[in-house]
Amino acid sequence: MCLAIPVKVVELLEAEQALVDVGGVRKEVDVSLVDGVAEGDYVILHVGFAINRLDETEAQRTLAMLREMGVEPGAAA
Amino acid sequence: MKYVDEFRDGKVARNLARTIAAEVQPERRYHLMEFCGGHTHAISRYGLRDLLPPEVRFIHGPGCPVCVLPVGRIDSAIELARDHGAILCSYGDPLRVPASGRMSLLRAKAEGADIRMVYSSADALKIARENPDREVVFFAIGFETTTPPTAVALRQARAEGLKNFSVFVNHVLTPSAIQNILESPEVRELGTVPLDGFIGPSHVSTIIGSRPYEFFAEEFQKPVVIAGFEPLDVLQSVLMLVRQLNEGRAEVENQFSRAVTREGNLKAQALVAEIFELRDRFEWRGLGEVPYSALRIRDAYRDFDAEVRFELPYRSVPDHKACECGAILRGLKQPQECKVFGTVCTPDNPLGSCMVSAEGACAAYYTYGQFTKITAVAEAS
Numbered sequence: 022m023c024l025a026i027p028v029k030v031v032e033l034l035e036a037e038q039a040l041v042d043v044g045g046v047r048k049e050v051d052v053s054l055v056d057g058v059a060e061g062d063y064v065i066l067h068v069g070f071a072i073n074r075l076d077e078t079e080a081q082r083t084l085a086m087l088r089e090m091g092v093e094p095g096a097a098a
Numbered sequence: 099m100k101y102v103d104e105f106r107d108g109k110v111a112r113n114l115a116r117t118i119a120a121e122v123q124p125e126r127r128y129h130l131m132e133f134c135g136g137h138t139h140a141i142s143r144y145g146l147r148d149l150l151p152p153e154v155r156f157i158h159g160p161g162c163p164v165c166v167l168p169v170g171r172i173d174s175a176i177e178l179a180r181d182h183g184a185i186l187c188s189y190g191d192p193l194r195v196p197a198s199g200r201m202s203l204l205r206a207k208a209e210g211a212d213i214r215m216v217y218s219s220a221d222a223l224k225i226a227r228e229n230p231d232r233e234v235v236f237f238a239i240g241f242e243t244t245t246p247p248t249a250v251a252l253r254q255a256r257a258e259g260l261k262n263f264s265v266f267v268n269h270v271l272t273p274s275a276i277q278n279i280l281e282s283p284e285v286r287e288l289g290t291v292p293l294d295g296f297i298g299p300s301h302v303s304t305i306i307g308s309r310p311y312e313f314f315a316e317e318f319q320k321p322v323v324i325a326g327f328e329p330l331d332v333l334q335s336v337l338m339l340v341r342q343l344n345e346g347r348a349e350v351e352n353q354f355s356r357a358v359t360r361e362g363n364l365k366a367q368a369l370v371a372e373i374f375e376l377r378d379r380f381e382w383r384g385l386g387e388v389p390y391s392a393l394r395i396r397d398a399y400r401d402f403d404a405e406v407r408f409e410l411p412y413r414s415v416p417d418h419k420a421c422e423c424g425a426i427l428r429g430l431k432q433p434q435e436c437k438v439f440g441t442v443c444t445p446d447n448p449l450g451s452c453m454v455s456a457e458g459a460c461a462a463y464y465t466y467g468q469f470t471k472i473t474a475v476a477e478a479s
Binding site for chain 1: 099100101102104105110113114117136139189217218219220221240243244246247250301305327330331334337353355356357358363365369456457
C-alpha cells in the first residue's frame, strides 16, 4: 500500500481537487498537500492524494546519468 | 516523459548490471537493506537479484506498513466494528492480515461486522457524512506517505463539525525503525545481520526529505541512497552504494531527485505536526516496542481519536508460533527459511503478515521468485 504512481494533472477542479490521468483512466484526486499544482504537471498519487510534484529537469538528468553509467562497463571505476 | 517506461529500459538495465559487476570488489560483500516494501516488490518483480553479481546481497527490511502492524492492533480494529457497532473503513491491504483466533477483518466482515474497504481517507469521510446515525472509524495505517492524507481528513472532519467520525491511528515513522535495526543486537553486537548500506525509501522521502537519513550516515557510518521504485532506479542506487562502499564513504545520496529534496514536502510536514504528536512507544510486528516510533492525535483533535472515544485498551498478542515474519522483518531470515512459506502460508491463505501485502517479502518471493534459491543450489552442485 506504499505504492504510489506518477500521474498527469489534466484539469484543476474546485476545493483543491484535480482530475488526473491514470493510465488512460480519469480520476478525481486531492491536491491540497502540494502547493501550486498546474495542469500538465506530473504528481505522485498515493491513496487518492497528490503527495509531491515530479521535476522533469531532474528526471532528464537521471536518465542521462543512467545511460552514461551503463555505456562502458567498468569505465567509471 | 511519463516517468515510468523511461526507467524500465532493459538494455540500460543490463549495461548498468555489467557496470556494477565490474566495480564490485570480489573479496567483499555488499549487504544492502531495502527498507521499503515497494523496493522488495520491484527487486522481485523485475528479477534484479538475478542481474546482479553474487557479491551484492539484498536484505529485506521492515518497510511494509501492513507487515509491521501487530496482531493486537488488528484485534482492536475488529473490536471497533464488532463490539462497538462502528462502520470500520480500512485500506484494502490490512483486510486479510491474520488477527487473534483465526480472525481477520475480512472474516469479521463475513460474520456481519460492518467493515468497508476504502481507497482514500476522503472516502471514509464521505461514508461518515452519509451515515450520520452511525459511528464511522477510519483505520489509519502506514508510514509518512499515508499520514498527511489522514491529517487532511481530520482537519476536514473538524471543519465540518462531523460528530460521528473518528480515526484509529496506527501511523509509524521510518527513521525510528531504521534506528531500531541499527541498534539491534543482531546488527550491533552479534553481527548475524551484516548491514553495509541502505536503499532508502522513495515515496516516504518525498514527504520527509533526505535530511532525516543524514543522522544514520554520520552516526552509524552507513551509506544511504534514496532510490525510486523503477528497476533502473534500484540498479542505479545499488551502483551508487557500491561506489560509496568502495571509496569508504558513508553519505546520503539522492537518486530519486525528480521527486525528493533535502527538505521534503514542508506543507505536508506542517499539517502532520499540527494534528499529530509522537507516541512514547508503539509495538511493531517483528521489532517489538519501539520508543517514539509512531504518532497519535494531539489533544486539539482528541474528539476525533477512536482510541479515546471508544476507550480502546491495547493488548499485545504474540504471532503464530510457526510464523517467521518477525525474523524476516529484521533481516535475520529469508522467506524461504520459514517452514510454512509456500505450504501452509500462501498469498491466498496467509498465516503471517509478510505474505499478505504485495510489498511483503514473502508475497514478493512467492509471486515472482520463490524458486530463486533452489535454482542457485542446483547450479552450484
